[in-house]
Structure formats: structure tokens, C-alpha cells
Amino acid sequence: MKLTPSFNRSLWAFxxxxxxxxxxxxxxxxxxxxxxxxxxxxxKLVGSPRHADVxxxxxxxVRKMKDRLLRVYEQMxxxxxxxxxxxxxxxxxxYYDSYNLEGPVDEVVPVDIYIPGCPPRPEAIxxxxxxxxxxxxxxxxxxx
Amino acid sequence: MGLLSSLSTGTGxxxxxxxxxxxxxxxxVVYLIWRRGEASYKKGTAQTTPFISGNxxxxxxxxxxxxxxxxxxxxxxxxxxxxxxxxVHSGFLNDYVLWYLGITALIMVAVVVFx
Numbered sequence: 392m393k394l395t396p397s398f399n400r401s402l403w404a405f406x407x408x409x410x411x412x413x414x415x416x417x418x419x420x421x422x423x424x425x426x427x428x429x430x431x432x433x434x435k436l437v438g439s440p441r442h443a444d445v446x447x448x449x450x451x452x453v454r455k456m457k458d459r460l461l462r463v464y465e466q467m468x469x470x471x472x473x474x475x476x477x478x479x480x481x482x483x484x485x486y487y488d489s490y491n492l493e494g495p496v497d498e499v500v501p502v503d504i505y506i507p508g509c510p511p512r513p514e515a516i517x518x519x520x521x522x523x524x525x526x527x528x529x530x531x532x533x534x535x
Numbered sequence: 536m537g538l539l540s541s542l543s544t545g546t547g548x549x550x551x552x553x554x555x556x557x558x559x560x561x562x563x564v565v566y567l568i569w570r571r572g573e574a575s576y577k578k579g580t581a582q583t584t585p586f587i588s589g590n591x592x593x594x595x596x597x598x599x600x601x602x603x604x605x606x607x608x609x610x611x612x613x614x615x616x617x618x619x620x621x622x623v624h625s626g627f628l629n630d631y632v633l634w635y636l637g638i639t640a641l642i643m644v645a646v647v648v649f650x
Contacts (some may be wrong), residue, residue: 407589412635439586440586441576441586442573456589458589458591459540459588459589459590460589462581462589462590462591463589465580465581465582466581466582466586467582468573468575468576468577468582469575469577469582485644511591
């Protein structure tokens with residue numbers, strides 16, 4: 392099975408803040424600035440998960456955001472890839488022992504790509520997106 | 536043949552064939568745009584529900600403005616009138632006939648007294 396024509400042209404990402412301190416958001420915005428200009432490859436942030444191929448999750452998933460994260464994940468069309476940006480989503484980060492935590496992210500939704508850092512650099516985020524594209528190609532190709 | 540001929544009005548013209556052609560072209564354009572859409576959404580799952588910032592979809596009655604809301608000010612200003620008149624409309628024909636007879640009798644009395 393080959394990639395659909397829309398995948399061949401572009402990779403659209405939906406950003407979900409599950410309780411981040413906004414450090415990762417600043418770096419995600421930095422990654423889409425003209426300095427890196429990923430949109431020339433068709434990569435861009437979209438406003439609805441129903442249009443997205445990649446779910447970019449930041450934050451450690453606080454209690455109020457768990458249901459929202461699950462709902463957003465379920466609203467994405469298949470095939471989909473989840474990208475976790477930042478240390479908080481991997482381990483809880485500085486909030487690891489908070490009373491208000493439902494995360495980390497992979498305890499709520501299946502995560503395909505982990506990007507560590509507090510916050511990660513834009514280059515790391517773009518590298519993660521490339522990994523996400525490779526993963527999607529494997530899914531579409533029927534491979535592992 | 537007269538139906539298919541052009542009608543000149545002085546400011547423009549009307550031709551049914553031109554309208555049919557324009558409609559056909561529009562339908563083709565619509566179909567081409569529709570065909571480019573995402574076809575892999577699984578029906579009956581959350582993939583086809585509206586995205587409301589991750590929040591659950593409320594009942595339609597909670598998000599749609601009902602037509603009666605448009606008349607809220609009108610109904611509120613005439614509240615005293617409606618509180619009297621609405622219960623009278625019971626839906627029973629007998630009641631309406633009684634009202635008709637009663638009002639007619641009152642008018643007849645008034646006509647006799649003041650004539």
C-alpha cells in the first residue's frame with residue numbers, strides 16, 4: 392500500500408497543549424519561523440485534528456486535559472502518529488510527583504516519537520517530524 | 536422554441552440554456568472539489584464528530600438559538616397579555632364556541648343598550 396497523494400505532498404500537524412509551561416510552545420513556534428521554514432516541505436500546523444496527520448503533544452497531561460487529549464486523538468483520521476515534545480510528556484518532568492497529573496503522555500495515548508528537552512530545540516522538533524514522516528511511511532507501507 | 540430563446544429586458548437578458556450550462560459547470564467544479572476531500576474518515580466514530588477544542592459536543596438545543604429567542608423582548612414586554620390569553624386557548628372547540636357565543640351576546644347587549 393502506497394502513501395496517499397496528500398501524504399506525498401505534505402505532513403500536517405496539530406498541536407495539543409496538555410498542561411505545558413509554554414516553553415515547548417515557544418520552540419514549536421520557533422521551528423515554523425522563516426529561519427527553518429518547514430512549510431516549504433508542506434509541513435504546517437493546522438487548526439483541527441480532523442485535518443492532521445501528526446499530533447504534537449506538549450505538557451505532562453494534567454487531569455482536566457486527559458479527556459480532551461483522548462477526544463482529539465480519536466478525532467484524527469487514520470493513519471496517525473503522536474509526537475511528544477518535551478521532557479514533561481515523557482516522564483512528568485518537574486511536575487512528576489504532582490497531585491494533578493494523569494500523564495505522562497504515553498499512559499493516555501500511544502506515543503510514536505519522543506523528543507526530550509526542556510524545552511527541545513527547534514532542530515530537534517524538526518528532526519522528530521522527519522521521524523514521524525518515516526513512521527507514517529512504514530505504516531502506509533505495511534511495515535513495522 | 537420560444538422557451539429556449541433569449542429574453543432581452545433592456546438591462547440584460549435571460550436565456551435558460553445559459554443557466555443550465557452555468558449550473559452544470561458549477562456542479563462539475565463542486566464535484567471536483569468534493570472528490571479531493573479526505574475519504575478515510577471512519578463513519579460512526581469520533582473522526583466524524585465536530586472539533587470543539589477537545590470538548591464534548593453539547594446537545595443541539597444547548598448550542599442552537601431557538602426561534603422563540605428572537606421574540607424574547609416582544610414576549611416579555613407583553614407578558615401580562617400573554618399570561619391571560621395563552622391559558623384561554625385550551626384547544627377544545629367547545630370552549631371557543633362558548634367564547635364566541637359569550638362575546639356575541641355581550642356585543643348584542645351593548646348594541647341594544649347604546650343604540
